Amino acid sequence: MDSELGELAFLPLGGTGEIGMNLNLYRWREAGREKWLAVDCGIGFGGSELPEVEVMMADPGHIADRRDALLGLVITHAHEDHIGAVAWLWPRLKCPVYCTPFAAAVLRRKLGENGLLNQVRIHVIDPGGTIDLKPFALRFIRLSHSIPEAQALIIDTPAGTVLHTGDWKLDPTPLIGPPTDEAALAALGDRGVLAMVCDSTNAMVEGHSGSELDVRRSLSALIRDLRGRVAVTCFASNVARMESVALAAHDAGRATAIVGRSLRNMDAAARECGYLKTLPPFLTEDDIDDVPDDNILLLITGSQGEARSALSRIARDDHPRVSLGEGDTVIYSSRMIPGNERAIGTVQDNLVRRGVRLMTDDDHLVHVSGHPARDELRRMYRLVKPRYAVPVHGEWRHLSAHAELAREAGATPFMMEDGDILTLSHNRPAITDSAPVGRLVLDGTRLVPLQGEVMAARRRMLFNGIVIASLAVDQAGNLRGRPRLSAPGLLDPDDPETARAADDFADQLLDLPASARRDDAALQDAARSALRRILGRRLGKRPMVDVHLIRV
Structure with missing residues (x-):
């Protein structure tokens, strides 16, 4: 599998070390030039750990900065964690999109809602079809999953062949669509597979996922x-x-x-x-x-x-x-x-x-998973026989269980997290570098960084509240009337504590030097500091504070 012509690398920006937000990149580097391929572009949800977040997705900044070298985005199937972010992130990628007819039908509805339907070039590829994006020669393999037309992606490069499974299971009777094409997987394994990038969701579950x-x-x-x-x-x-x-x-x-x-x-x-x-x-x-x-x-x-x-x-x-x-x-x-x-x-x-x-499924057979349990993973490794295994689509415990199983099957596993760059060429695969990663939050109709100031303020407001003080001051710096405090979710307007806090606030403002009360910026800074001290002492909390100053 050695190649003197170039170097192949795999980089997950989302979906590795976590479940959801799948965004994977493959890079071909040759003679100082790079070509990139993106696979899947999905969303995740905040859940109880991030109550301020409803929908989030991987930050595509690393590939957005290189989008002139991005050949295309291939979608393995139409689940939200693989397709749901396309309508939001495509304006940063501006590349062709390749997917099956069903995924295209789902995606068109999402793009239409965002006003992008006539901008995105969608290339519809039949299940089992091929895509030529030199130096990547791509072919779909039909898999069964809990959605129609799930596809694994064969990625042929001068450095060797990678199988990117997407989500899958081995269901002999999936009811809609054919079973997993095990013959094609076996033929691929006989031809030789450098690495398999594979679903880990149920790697801790013994047995079979069910039909x-x-x-x-x-x-x-x-x-x-x-x-x-x-x-x-x-x-x-x-x-x-x-x-x-x-x-x-x-x-x-x-x-x-x-x-x-x-x-x-x-x-x-x-x-x-x-x-x-x-x-x-x-x-x-x-x-x-x-x-x-x-x-x-x-x-x-x-x-x-x-x-x-x-x-x-x-x-x-x-x-x-x-x-x-x-x-x-x-x-x-x-x-x-x-x-x-x-x-x-x-x-x-x-x-x-x-x-x-x-x-529920606790007491009745009303659900089976769409992801492979350990017996199915073992079968996949027997069919594909990869030299190297890259567990993805799971949290660390899932990836670890998958890596153990891959090792038992004779493959060398690589444990990765979002941002790790795995170089697969030269017969010496290794994690050689890292790329910046992050998460973007869908906030209404805009995207904001999860770790940015907007969401940090949202978290502070969620747990500590927000207090807004309004005060009127004349040109000489004298207070005109008592300041008013508004603290929704923290203090009721008719709560006696609100009036007492306002009185304390007024007293501390009066203690300020006259020169500070005559300067708007100095007065606002001092007022915010005073308000934080008062609320910390009286309520034991540190809410966000803001001061509206009216100079009369």
Whole structure:
């Protein structure tokens, strides 16, 4: 695998040492010139550790600075953690995008919402197809996963071949789309694979991930015996699960209605690509009340406790069209993503309080993972036979478990984190350098650095509050009236402590030298310092403070 012509390197900017925010780069360097390839561009969520954050993504700054050498962005599949950031980060990359028909259908909707649909060049590649981006010769291999058209990516270079698996499993009956193309993987392994960059999500789970067919059979048996309204919540992207739920409903004499925007979008993308064609159109939220409770099934977004999701609103009884109550059932046909336990628990508590019965994967076969357990990983290593293994898509404990398994299979593993640069050429692979990494937070319609001043201020406000003082001072520096304090979330306006703090604040301002009270900048600085001292002493907190000065 030696190459005197150039050097191949792998650099993850996101998704290695964490789950989500996948953004991977491959670099070819030759004669002092570089060519880059990007694989996947996804989002992550804040969760309980970052309550001030809803959606975040890897900072693409390193490759944005080199975008003239970026040949393209290849999407392995249409899950949010692999495709969800494209509409936000593409303006910094400005490169062609390559993906399968289903991923393209999903991506077009996202780009349209951001006003980018006519700007991004999307090259639609059939599953199993090829892409020529010299010096990278690329080919897709069909994999089964919990979404249609998941693809592994073969990356052929003068230095050797890399298999970038994306997300996958070995499901003999995935229901929508073919099983993983094990023959193509075996042929690749026989040809020789320098390195495999591989999914680690379930590397700590022994056995097999399970089949969608088993879930379909179980759902049909469960739903058949239920009375009242039945609601099923699942990941919107799991089209096979949507089909299983609809078929189970039909077997039980129920019509299926979709509740939630992400499910409606995924249904439209799936039907556009020829999936779900045996199912009649789903009912809408407006149709639900026209169907008897025993004859309706609701397919609802919100399996992870998202505060604005349809299921959360139904659980709080503030959804405008849909309600659930005594005698109804909610089936969680999904797993609990780590970090979402509290949010999901709150929704489930609210549902049970309303008399709803819950069914989860703790006590019923209503979900299987889309990621490979250890037996499937072992099988993949037997097929591909890579010389080197690069565990990605997992936190450190997942990567470590994967590395141990790879070593047992005869591959040499490299433990990496975001920003590490792994040089794969010259028969001496090694982590040789690092690149700056970071996270960007989606704040409304803009992106801000997670570690920047905006989010730092947001964290301080979240935990310590904010206090705004307004004071009027004449030209001689005399206070005109008592200062007013506004401290939403910290002090009530009619709290006696607010008045006492305002009096203390006025006293400290009067103690300032007259020269300081006549200078706006000096007065504002001194006022902020005084206000911090007063609040620290009285409340034991250090809120953000600001002073509005009116000179009269």
